[in-house]
Amino acid sequence: MIELIDTYWLYFLVGQYPHGPLGGLALTLILAVLGLLFAFPLGLVFGIARVSPWRSVRWPVTALIQVVRGTPLLMVVFWAYFFLPSLTGQNTDQFWTMLTALVVFDAAYLAEIIRAGIQGIGKGQTESARSLGFSYLDAMRLVILPQVVRNMLPSLVNQFVATIKETSLGYIIGLTEVSFIATQINTQVLTRPAEVYLLLGLTYFILCFGLSRLAFWLERHLQQRTMAKAHA
Amino acid sequence: MIQIEKVNKWYGSYQALVNVTESVAKGEVVVVCGPSGSGKSTLIRTLNRLEPIQSGRIVIDGVDAYGPHVKLNAFRSHIGFVFQQFNLFPHITVLENCTLAPTRLRGLKPSEARDEALTLLARVGLAAKARAYPGELSGGQQQRVAIARALAMRPPLMLFDEPTSALDPEMVGEVLLVMRDLARDGMTMVCVTHEMGFARDVADRVLFMDEGKVLERAVPSEFFARPEHPRLRQFLSDIRTPFAEAA
Amino acid sequence: MTPIFDLNLLLTGTYHDWLVAGLITSLSLTGISLALALPLAIVIALIRLSPVKLLQWSGFAFVEAIRNVPLLAHLLFWYFGAPELLPTALREWLYARNVEATSAIIALTLYTAAYMSEDVRSGIRSIPGQQFEAARALGFSFVASMRLVVLPQALRVTIPPLISQTLNLWKDTSIATVIGVAELMYQAAKVESATFRSFEAFAFASVCYLGMSLLITGAAGWYQGRFPVRTA
Numbered sequence: 219m220i221e222l223i224d225t226y227w228l229y230f231l232v233g234q235y236p237h238g239p240l241g242g243l244a245l246t247l248i249l250a251v252l253g254l255l256f257a258f259p260l261g262l263v264f265g266i267a268r269v270s271p272w273r274s275v276r277w278p279v280t281a282l283i284q285v286v287r288g289t290p291l292l293m294v295v296f297w298a299y300f301f302l303p304s305l306t307g308q309n310t311d312q313f314w315t316m317l318t319a320l321v322v323f324d325a326a327y328l329a330e331i332i333r334a335g336i337q338g339i340g341k342g343q344t345e346s347a348r349s350l351g352f353s354y355l356d357a358m359r360l361v362i363l364p365q366v367v368r369n370m371l372p373s374l375v376n377q378f379v380a381t382i383k384e385t386s387l388g389y390i391i392g393l394t395e396v397s398f399i400a401t402q403i404n405t406q407v408l409t410r411p412a413e414v415y416l417l418l419g420l421t422y423f424i425l426c427f428g429l430s431r432l433a434f435w436l437e438r439h440l441q442q443r444t445m446a447k448a449h450a
Numbered sequence: 451m452i453q454i455e456k457v458n459k460w461y462g463s464y465q466a467l468v469n470v471t472e473s474v475a476k477g478e479v480v481v482v483c484g485p486s487g488s489g490k491s492t493l494i495r496t497l498n499r500l501e502p503i504q505s506g507r508i509v510i511d512g513v514d515a516y517g518p519h520v521k522l523n524a525f526r527s528h529i530g531f532v533f534q535q536f537n538l539f540p541h542i543t544v545l546e547n548c549t550l551a552p553t554r555l556r557g558l559k560p561s562e563a564r565d566e567a568l569t570l571l572a573r574v575g576l577a578a579k580a581r582a583y584p585g586e587l588s589g590g591q592q593q594r595v596a597i598a599r600a601l602a603m604r605p606p607l608m609l610f611d612e613p614t615s616a617l618d619p620e621m622v623g624e625v626l627l628v629m630r631d632l633a634r635d636g637m638t639m640v641c642v643t644h645e646m647g648f649a650r651d652v653a654d655r656v657l658f659m660d661e662g663k664v665l666e667r668a669v670p671s672e673f674f675a676r677p678e679h680p681r682l683r684q685f686l687s688d689i690r691t692p693f694a695e696a697a
Numbered sequence: 698m699t700p701i702f703d704l705n706l707l708l709t710g711t712y713h714d715w716l717v718a719g720l721i722t723s724l725s726l727t728g729i730s731l732a733l734a735l736p737l738a739i740v741i742a743l744i745r746l747s748p749v750k751l752l753q754w755s756g757f758a759f760v761e762a763i764r765n766v767p768l769l770a771h772l773l774f775w776y777f778g779a780p781e782l783l784p785t786a787l788r789e790w791l792y793a794r795n796v797e798a799t800s801a802i803i804a805l806t807l808y809t810a811a812y813m814s815e816d817v818r819s820g821i822r823s824i825p826g827q828q829f830e831a832a833r834a835l836g837f838s839f840v841a842s843m844r845l846v847v848l849p850q851a852l853r854v855t856i857p858p859l860i861s862q863t864l865n866l867w868k869d870t871s872i873a874t875v876i877g878v879a880e881l882m883y884q885a886a887k888v889e890s891a892t893f894r895s896f897e898a899f900a901f902a903s904v905c906y907l908g909m910s911l912l913i914t915g916a917a918g919w920y921q922g923r924f925p926v927r928t929a
Contacts, residue, residue: 288910290868292882293903300895383767390875397769404777412778419766419774426765498834527836537831540929541850550845551835584929592929603835 219413226403230421233394241394243421249313249395250382253320254374257381260321261328266358268333279329286326292387295319299391312393316385324381331373335366369440375433379426386422396421451476451607451638452497457506459492459662466492467503468662476606479639481649484659485685490642493659494609497640498529511606527555530600530608534616536592538584544571544595545580548602556603563602570598574628590621594628601632608632610641644689650674658682703894707901712888716901719884723905726798726870726880730805731863737806738813745818756814763811768872771808775800776876801873809866813859820855821847853926860917867909881905 233241240248267279286294298319302310310318339362347357389397400418404411452474459467466489474480482490495501497508499515499522508515513525538547548567552558558566571577574594576587584592593613600608610629614622626648633639633652643649649656649670656673658666658681665679677683706712745756763771776797780788791799824847832842871882879887885902889895 284911284914285907288864288868288907288914289903290871290882290906292871292874293899293906296882296886296899297903300889300899379765386767386769387872389769397767397773400770401773401777410781412774412781415770415774415778419770422766422770423762427761430761430765500830500834523833523836523838523841525836526834529834531831531834533827533831533834535827536929537827538929539828539831539846539850540927541853551837554841554845555836583927585927599835 219417222403222407222410222413222417229403230396230399230417233399239394241396242399243396245313245393246382246385246395249316249320249385249388249393250378252317253324253381253385254378256317256321257324257328258374260325262332262363264325264329265332265336266363268329269336271354283326283329286323287330291319291323291384292390294323295387295391298322312388312391315391316388316393320381320384323384324377327380328377331370331377332366335370335373336362338369339365372433372437372440375429375436379429379433382426382429383422451478451511452640453507453509454493454497455507455509457493457496457503457508459489459496459501459503466662467496470506470662470664472657472664472667474638474640476638477636478654479633479637479652480641480655480657481653482640482642482657482659483644483646483649483685485688488659489662490659491611492662494611494640494642497609498526498531500531523555527551527603528605528607530597530603530605532593532596532600532608532610532613534612536584536589536596536616538592538596538599540584542583543580544576544582544584544587547584547595548599551599552602567598567602570601571595573601573631574598575624588621589617590624593617593621593625597625597628597632607638607640610639610643612642612644614643614645646674646689658685660685702900703897706888706892706894706897712892712898715884715888716881716898719879719881719902720905722798722879722884723867723870723881724909726801726805726873726878727863727867730802730809730866730870733802733806734809734813734866735859737810738817741810741814742817742821745814746821760811760814763807768804768808768869769875771804772801772872772876775804779803797873797876797878800876801870801878805866805869805873808869809862812865813862816855816858816862817851820851820858823854824850853924856920856924857917860913860920864910864913867913868906871906 229242231242232244233239235241235244264279264283267275268283270276270279295316298310298315299312302315302318336358343361343365344357347361348354352360385395386397388395389401392398397418400414404414407414452472454470454472457467457470458465468489470489470493482493484490492501496503497510497515503516510525511528513520515525538544539550542550545564545567548570549558549560549563552563552566553560556563568577568580571580574597576591576594576598579587579591579595584595587595597608597613613629614625617625622645626645629639629641629648630652641648641653651670653670655667656670657664658673658677658679660681666673666677666682674686677686707716741756741759744752745760747753779800780791780796783791828846828850829842832846833839837845870880873880874882874886877883881902885898888898892898
């Protein structure tokens with residue numbers, strides 16, 4: 219196993235870079251970060267629309283979110299893979315295909331986290347903001363959302379873990395992220411598939427377990443702060 | 451009915467019961483009172499082994515509760531226990547709460563258990579609520595059901611652990627009424643309670659506990675009229691309550 | 698001239714048969730994995746709740762090791778890696794049969810069980826300790842108290858999240874495509890490459906995934922209406 223790491227570690231981390239496109243673990247991480255980064259504003263808009271007092275806003279967004287959540291990510295990836303080119307009129311490479319799918323998919327999940335957060339804040343906050351004379355959108359922007367976003371920090375870290383795991387589906391459309399690279403290494407070595415895939419699993423584990431512990435810690439920290447405030 | 455001999459109990463280094471020796475005769479009603487943390491709840495919980503003890507002996511109805519051969523579940527099923535927080539099973543109806551143990555542990559047929567349970571529910575004034583779920587009842591009603599549930603096992607002995615402490619004041623009376631009714635029928639009862647009116651009117655004997663020790667035991671008239679131990683005097687003046695007059 | 702959307706392709710003929718076979722395979726994967734994962738999840742939950750430190754720890758390790766690695770990596774390991782670790786005779790026996798489906802079921806079962814065990818565990822923990830105590834005070838044994846009082850209540854709390862894990866399992870079966878299990882996604886891609894009618898093929902798969910997802914979501918809603926969680 220040491221020998222395996224010794225030979226392939228650089229390939230595993232960055233793919234063919236700098237002699238070819240960036241790949242491997244680096245690509246996995248870039249994809250996950252960009253995916254969450256772009257999905258967040260979209261999810262915020264969707265989440266607010268989900269609890270909007272106007273039906274014409276609430277219903278279509280609710281329907282869209284339900285459709286995305288009822289569909290496997292892989293299905294979304296396939297749709298993006300086959301139809302983005304005809305939609306945009308130009309050839310989309312695997313990276314942008316995967317990123318588009320991730321953003322759409324994650325936005326739907328983030329929207330639900332944000333909706334739950336808004337509803338968890340309670341009517342009292344909206345009502346007191348409105349009675350001060352703020353418009354609905356100002357009440358959201360100035361009073362509700364700042365509280366929601368702070369409370370959802372642990373959920374965001376957990377969503378990041380989910381996104382890292384989701385990037386592995388890029389494998390299926392030939393994106394050279396870390397699972398794909400692991401399979402390439404396996405084809406080159408040929409005799410040690412168990413070790414190669416254990417290493418792949420271990421890599422994901424260290425990354426995701428570390429992050430989910432961070433989320434756990436953040437959650438406890440936030441809880442304690444809220445309780446300390448309640449006692450003060 | 452109950453013999454408690456030199457019982458000691460520790461929570462870690464804290465001694466909750468100190469050399470407690472008591473006995474309760476058949477048909478006797480004993481009220482245990484004392485400030486919070488005095489060990490009174492601990493004492494009553496040791497009687498059906500909800501708490502382990504470190505030394506001493508407790509014999510109930512001829513059975514050594516902590517003896518090596520005691521069949522714990524059968525032993526407990528002969529002792530009715532009423533909790534401060536009622537602890538009804540929220541997922542089943544009031545009637546099912548009262549028939550669960552009789553059908554499973556006493557081997558009654560469902561129809562027999564049902565008839566008995568309905569009689570008991572009528573006795574606590576809640577026959578009309580048989581089909582309701584616990585969550586639909588008030589606290590006082592839930593506690594009365596809890597008493598009926600315990601009675602359904604036909605125990606010769608009933609233990610009450612602060613049965614009215616979790617209730618709103620207006621519901622205390624209805625629960626005490628059921629307990630008086632039980633006492634009048636000759637049930638052996640040990641009640642941990644702060645209801646001094648109940649103690650004075652119903653109890654045959656009142657025990658005062660503090661710091662894990664029984665400091666005083668007397669018939670109610672003596673207990674309230676001529677308290678001897680200074681701590682008891684302090685306690686009685688602390689809770690000098692309108693209850694004693696009102697109840 | 699071929700129509701823009703060839704519905705006939707989906708309703709009759711070879712391609713129709715391929716797609717339906719895929720749907721049946723997906724449903725079977727879901728059913729078998731669910732049947733295996735549920736009891737496993739309950740056992741893991743009880744192990745994590747046991748008073749023995751070592752058991753608690755090993756339960757925790759199992760759950761975290763599985764949850765923090767993407768399903769795709771699990772599938773690659775069980776399909777490419779694990780058989781290499783088996784004795785030759787057993788391996789050949791396995792290869793003579795449906796090794797793809799077997800690997801997929803193992804991966805899906807472990808993955809689903811890890812998530813479900815967390816739901817079962819928090820369901821049991823949500824029942825106050827006094828319920829257990831009250832049952833013991835009536836004379837019920839440990840097992841009878843669990844069976845008659847604690848578990849029925851825990852089940853009410855646990856079933857809705859278990860149903861949503863089943864929804865995830867249903868969507869996750871699509872990933873079994875990577876190791877060549879002929880499930881719905883695989884068959885849709887096969888029809889696509891045989892006919893170049895990507896829209897029809899993916900529409901069929903999407904409608905199946907979405908329809909089944911809606912059924913499962915509906916089941917959760919029905920259950921919560923039919924069996925409300927009761928608290929005293």
